[in-house]
Amino acid sequence: MKFFIKNIKIFFIFQLLASCIPFKDTLYLEKNKDKVADIEINADAYKPYRLQVDDIVAIEIKASNPKDVEIFNKTESKTTGTVTQDQLYFSGYQVDGYGNIRIPVIGLLNVQGQTVDEVSKLLEKKLLEEYFTAASNLFVTVKLAGIKYTINGEIATTGTNTVFQDKLNILEAIANSGDIPITGNKKEVVVMRKIPTGYQSGTLDLTDANVINSPYFYLKPNDYIYIKPLKQKSTGLGLNGLQTLTTTLSLFGVLTTTYLLIKNL
Template sequence: MKFFIKTIKIIFIFQLLTSCVPFKDTLYLEKNKDKVADIEINADAYKPYRLQVDDILSVEIKSNNHKDVEVFSKTGDKNSGVVNQDQLYFDGYQIDGFGNIRIPVIGLVNVQGQTVEEVGKLLEKKLLEEYFTPASNLFVNVKLAGIRYTINGEIGSTGTRTVFQDKLNILEAIANSGDIPITGNKKEVVVMRKIPTGYQSETLDLTDANVINSPYFYLKPNDYIYVKPLKQKSTGLGLNGLQTLTTVISLFGIITTTYLLVKSL
């Protein structure tokens, strides 16, 4: 019986040491938080984004005469004021595999590697040279049709999302996806990024305030995010003290019942 009790104690201590998730590992930007004021955000976050294949652009062309610009629009000016992902997919200008967008009347325009500001100036110059005069008060506005990203793994809600803003950081993307549950590893969040030559990836530690200095802290269009699960999830043990105690009590009941049944034989 003494051996039996000793065994239960060993199991209990083992579970406490191996299963519980430390409180500090459940917090964002906890490590080095006292030095946040001294951390400079990576300059890459403020560099203009260079367009890539599969990006979708929103192009708005206006002039004094509304009818003059209708021919350059896919569907005309709806003035609905409502923008959604489906509408942008069909009405936006997606960059093809050769880096081009096709605009009515104008035709193919190569935009890969350029910023949206550069594309706007390129279109305006082309339109003024071939279709409009300075008196038309031509206005060309080019925007990236939202930041589209995919998130998977230990997250509240997986899937692909489009956020209609100019900048989006990893914490905002996670918040938009239902947050990382206690079973997710905030120290190992992988961001995979498409580049002209293929893909690059980096593993972020979201518990460390220094993560804001990573070039992957701010997302870029078509980034893929994967949140790794904690090892405790695969073991089936408790993730906190209460769960551990419940598991031990259940295990103790099973062992006790088995011991009494064997002893009675």
């Protein structure tokens, strides 16, 4: 009996230590937090995004006489109300498999690999050369129709989201999806990114302040984020000390009762 109890105790103590999630692993940017001022932010994160196949851009062309440019705009400009991703899907210009967008009257315009500012200048130049003069006071605005990303795994709310802003980092995307629960592994967050030649991926440790220097810290359109579950989730013994202790005591009681019943048979 003593030998049995001794071994059971050793087993449960080991499980108690192994199943608990360290507090530091539940915090964001905890590691190297005192050196944040010395961390250089990746310059690539601030380089203008270059358009790829399947991206959607919103284009608005204005002139002194609005009627002169009506034919070039897909829809009339909306000065009030909130623009949704659904509306942009139909009113925006999607980059096709050849890197082109099709604009009324103008026709195909290759935009793949260009920034929105470059597309705006290219379009304005083409309009001035073929349809307008400087007296028309032409003004062309080209914007990326939001940053769309998909998030999956150990996250409060999975799915595809679109954020209407120019920059979006991984922490903001996670906050938009309800945060990573205690069962999620903040040290191994995978970001899969579409590039002209296919896909590439990187793994982020969100507990380390150095993550802000990663080229994957700032998201790009159509990124896929996957949060891995912690191994402790599969043990079933609990995610913190109290849960594990409660489960351990219950199992210990069951095993002890079972042992005594078998012994007395």
